[in-house]
Amino acid sequence: MLRSHTCGELRLTDAGKSVTLSGWVQISRDFGGLTFVDLRDRYGITQLAFNMSTNAELCEQARKLNREFVVQVSGTVRERENKNPKIPTGDIEIIVDSIKVLNSAKTPPFTIEDETDGGDDLRMKYRYLDIRRAPVRESLLLRHRLAQETRKYLSDQEFIEVETPVLIKSTPEGARDFVVPSRMNAGQFYALPQSPQTFKQLLMVAGMDRYFQIVKCFRDEDLRADRQPEFTQIDCEMSFVERADILDMFEGLVRHLFKTVKGIDIGKLPHMSYADAAKYYGNDKPDTRFEMKFVELNDVVKNKGFKVFDDAELVVGICAKGAASYTRKQLDELTEFVKRPQLGATGLVYARYNADGTIKSSVDKFYNEDELKKWVAAFGAEPGDLMLILAGGIDKTRKALSELRLEMGTQLGLRDKNKFSCLWVIDFPLLEYNEEHNRWFAMHHPFTAPWPEDIAKLSNPAQFGEIRANAYDMVINGVEVGGGSIRIYDKALQAKMFETLGFTAEEAQAQFGFLMNAFEFGAPPHGGIAFGFDRLCSLFGGAESIRDFIAFPKNNSGRDVMIDSPSVIDDKQLKELNIKTTV
């Protein structure tokens, strides 16, 4: 090794030792007679000391070291005069005897510091420099720890990691596939997996009993912010289970990760039905770090002459604790917030329950103090609280209020990234109608089992919307980090499901025949879950974006700007693949 120790290792107890360190020059500070160099590696920073009066030549050499030079130094550990309590090596420094420059460095295009001056594009282009910065490095280390602890927990629970193929078959159901032309099978294509769903189910048919994999998946979708064409799942499946077994097992996994990686005990996870999530939080991934539940007000506010409320399918509001002091300007901003096209509310009604006990609303014309007291009662409001109310069609109003609730949570400091609130959302609908395509789609995917008592409804299209899925999502801090279901394991039911989704029998057989046929040879009851690993990492890291938890992410056009990919390929290669480009 070109070092005896790392730059994060030496302590006061090492004083007097002869050591060799290698690393990058973080900074060189020249104090006339003394020169200090901070030497950095993955493990930390160690101060190197050079004294002009005892070794002028070496000191001159040190002064010539630019930022990011790679050097190897030998010297003796000694106690520092000015200790730095902020770093673990802050008690010592190295009196250097010799320096060897292992590699020089051009001046980096941005500073290698926690808060860099580099913009996103520059950071991505020089990602190898960006990763030298502590926040990105720590994000990747966190990801490593989460992956290893995930494997440890699941292995201890008898799960077997099985690698499923990457070159598989394209299926039109679901998102768009990336495809790979096959040279040896002219005119044919592989597809990259959107998930190993069918393979993990086949592994259950194969008797593997408990499977997992931390696995790359691929979706050729138009990229929204923070969505990557390739992403990573913790993919799991178990046989001979019922829903409760899966929920236990995988909240166990998440509990293990929080305990070992963050030292937090998340306790037993609550269950919330999809219907309750919609009713009280307006979406299926409620941020339960804070209360501020929806209160439905139809019974309280209607028939008082206020047409907006009278005509609304739903009048629903939230009570923002302690926000009665919001100014008119702040309230106007909230109104603008809900009126944005994405939310599309027509307006926002508010009522301040002032600290002095008076109540002041934006609709005083229609509601007197007695009426407003009924509002207070409905919300359970206390003096100092602010009531915010929306009205309109059920789905749209809930969606808008959900966003407003999150905004208020943010404004009131209730969404602490170091606090974690986890729950299961259960009892999703099996099917949802898509107006655009004019047919029913599986809310999770076509392999999800309906509740046994709802199976009969699959014979009656009028009841499709009522069928409950044996599906579940794990939600943490308003983010869906994992989702899964008990699966269909009966060929006839699976065929019925495909029929419900508009497949002809031939189409179903051509695309998923291998799975349905497998069900005829002794398929066990089974179910599973998949966690979005990139998102889980960013959540653990307290970050909004998943980018810094991926070593080499792509931009919103699906490009890797560092290696400049995708790129054109030569005609010979295209010819061998029996394809032509049409641009």
Place this chain on the structure above:
Amino acid sequence: MLRSHTCGELRLTDAGKSVTLSGWVQISRDFGGLTFVDLRDRYGITQLAFNMSTNAELCEQARKLNREFVVQVSGTVRERENKNPKIPTGDIEIIVDSIKVLNSAKTPPFTIEDETDGGDDLRMKYRYLDIRRAPVRESLLLRHRLAQETRKYLSDQEFIEVETPVLIKSTPEGARDFVVPSRMNAGQFYALPQSPQTFKQLLMVAGMDRYFQIVKCFRDEDLRADRQPEFTQIDCEMSFVERADILDMFEGLVRHLFKTVKGIDIGKLPHMSYADAAKYYGNDKPDTRFEMKFVELNDVVKNKGFKVFDDAELVVGICAKGAASYTRKQLDELTEFVKRPQLGATGLVYARYNADGTIKSSVDKFYNEDELKKWVAAFGAEPGDLMLILAGGIDKTRKALSELRLEMGTQLGLRDKNKFSCLWVIDFPLLEYNEEHNRWFAMHHPFTAPWPEDIAKLSNPAQFGEIRANAYDMVINGVEVGGGSIRIYDKALQAKMFETLGFTAEEAQAQFGFLMNAFEFGAPPHGGIAFGFDRLCSLFGGAESIRDFIAFPKNNSGRDVMIDSPSVIDDKQLKELNIKTTV
């Protein structure tokens, strides 16, 4: 859970317990008054007992269970009368109270037994049934253990598992890439990685210090037996190292795997130079489970009037211990073996050193007993040994003798799959000349560092063949399981290397500019290795083929016959991707 215990779990100490098991019917045996059913899951087999006289109805039910039915049974554990010492649960059986058929099964197309009657094609088509067989299941379990132990060892050594991208950039150097048309970047393509080589080097530039990944790689090559278009590597890289550090670290990994997974201590690994491997074993991956080293005989056999030897560039042989008793027929077969077109020897000379001390050769006409005694001395042969000699051009003769040596090792039972002989082969040539392409190629890859003292020879094409690479292969039982090198980390040297390989400066910049540019920003000395994980698994499993260590392998045409992939995709999809097929 649909079970209280697995089918591999119950012991005599559990007698009297009420249990519920779920699994597959392995076999049902009807003995008149008694019916026994073997119930199987991943964990083992448990015998279920049904008694016609105590519960006729249940017994009748049991008799109707066909092979591979999935059933759940409840009952009581009791000691067996006829114990089966071959299985861990052999002391007990379950007196069944109730049966529930969870799923029926058609008769499988082949028997679910260790030795199946299914051929390869059928097994691949119904891979989910094939995996139910113990040998395949155990192979996948072994793979899981090897993966987890690899991660444990490397994590303990401060290696960080970093996921590198799968959608990267096509490069013409090396094997053929699989490519992926980009919908969002019309006319452009991603490529699937043949290895994460450049990314792991960038991670070293990024200061990650120690990286590993168990990662899928892809090569669109014409498939030979036992080569898969997608395969898995244990990919590793370290900074601030010299060769000895890497050899220590990774023989440590392999030692750990043998110790923890097989309970074998492989000790300290010997090093063998590429030149010695060629001279003594005729190839760069010698099977050192047995000696039978090459003995060069030019000095001994020439100028005795035997033209074949006199004209040969090299006369070289092996001494097969105890094989003097080989019959004429056996010797003729060996002659045929070396004369096959793949080996192309013109003939085989042998000399039997008989047990009675006499020596009898196939060239007695040219060599009398005194001359043959010189052969005996050269080989260090003993009475009872057989000397086998080939002659011709150096490379071809060594290659043929290498195959003959392996064949003799096999015939003499010297290649025990439960014995493991590991070594490092080092000091490979940096470059090898390719007659077909009329240029030099990197023997490992273009990123391998030459020995510092040989760098000057890169300026003189006449010396290209003499340049030694700082590269190393790990060889186990004649299989190259891993290979790597110390890397170039200097931009100028890397550019020189590309020039040597026939790249123009523009081509080098277009394809590998991102890496060479990275070297300008403070690249540390680094090196690494990659192990072929599929092959390592099969070696640990004592198998010739890697197929059963891959859950869902492809056939020699690159097809997955189970899911029937690759397949045609629809025109709409092609249009979105801006490509057309030309078939």
